[in-house]
Amino acid sequence: MNDKRGNPIEISAAIVWRVRDTAQAIYDVDDYERYVAIQAEAALRHLGSLYAYDEGEDLATGETTLRAGMDEVAHALKTELQERICAAGVETLDAKLTHLAYAPEIAQVMLRRQQAEAIISARQKIVHGAVSMVEAALKGLAEREIVELDGERKAAMVSNLLVVLCSDKDTQPIVNTGTLYN
Known part of the structure; x- marks a missing residue:
């Protein structure tokens, strides 16, 4: 039915x-x-x-x-x-x-749909948590005046933190020996 x-x-x-x-x-x-x-x-x-x-x-x-x-x-x-x-x-x-x-003819497709919905839900929670953590990190750095970040450095930090926090694979550190500016 x-x-x-x-x-x-x-x-x-x-x-x-x-x-x-x-x-x-x-x-x-x-x-x-x-x-x-x-x-x-x-x-x-x-x-x-x-x-x-x-x-x-x-x-x-x-x-x-x-x-x-x-x-x-x-x-x-x-x-x-x-x-x-x-x-x-x-x-x-x-x-x-x-x-x-x-029914057997659609069971596999519906299982894949349920798995996809579960993955999307988990990713949404991960991203929400990562954004909250990045926001807290930026706020903590600013309040303690540990480092002063301009817009470009703040964007680079946000990008790096989000990659690290949201990635489902191990991340590799990259040591920057230069500067973001020319």
């Missing part, structure tokens, strides 16, 4: 139910067990189409997803299923998702 964004997903649930009214279960539907199974599949398909599998750029912040909102999704499934099967004299006792995954 497809989630809210149209991504093919695999989803299954465990449904616990019981016959509440035996006469209604026998006379109002032909086969109440088959009826419950059909309604459970329909409710699960409908529920899956209401939620996105996972968070993404196109979702509003805090929007419930199938993966992150398991309790809310389970409650919604139980409620919808109860509405669907009450006509057969049956009641839903519990409903929980037991399996949720991207």
Whole structure:
């Protein structure tokens, strides 16, 4: 089936139910067990189409997803299923998702997307931290009057510090024996 964004997903649930009214279960539907199974599949398909599998750029912040909102999704499934099967004299006792995954044909692509989003998020934190550290270093140098930096030297220092702090590889020191000026 497809989630809210149209991504093919695999989803299954465990449904616990019981016959509440035996006469209604026998006379109002032909086969109440088959009826419950059909309604459970329909409710699960409908529920899956209401939620996105996972968070993404196109979702509003805090929007419930199938993966992150398991309790809310389970409650919604139980409620919808109860509405669907009450006509057969049956009641839903519990409903929980037991399996949720991207369909095999897109699983690798979606995994790469999730990894890319994680890398971007980590890089944003690294850059934010590095900028804060550079800002603190410049402020500390200026307050203590350790060195007076003009615009060009300040820019060179900022550039060097950001490279060192943001790089995911070991940096090599370069000793400048000359000057930045001619």
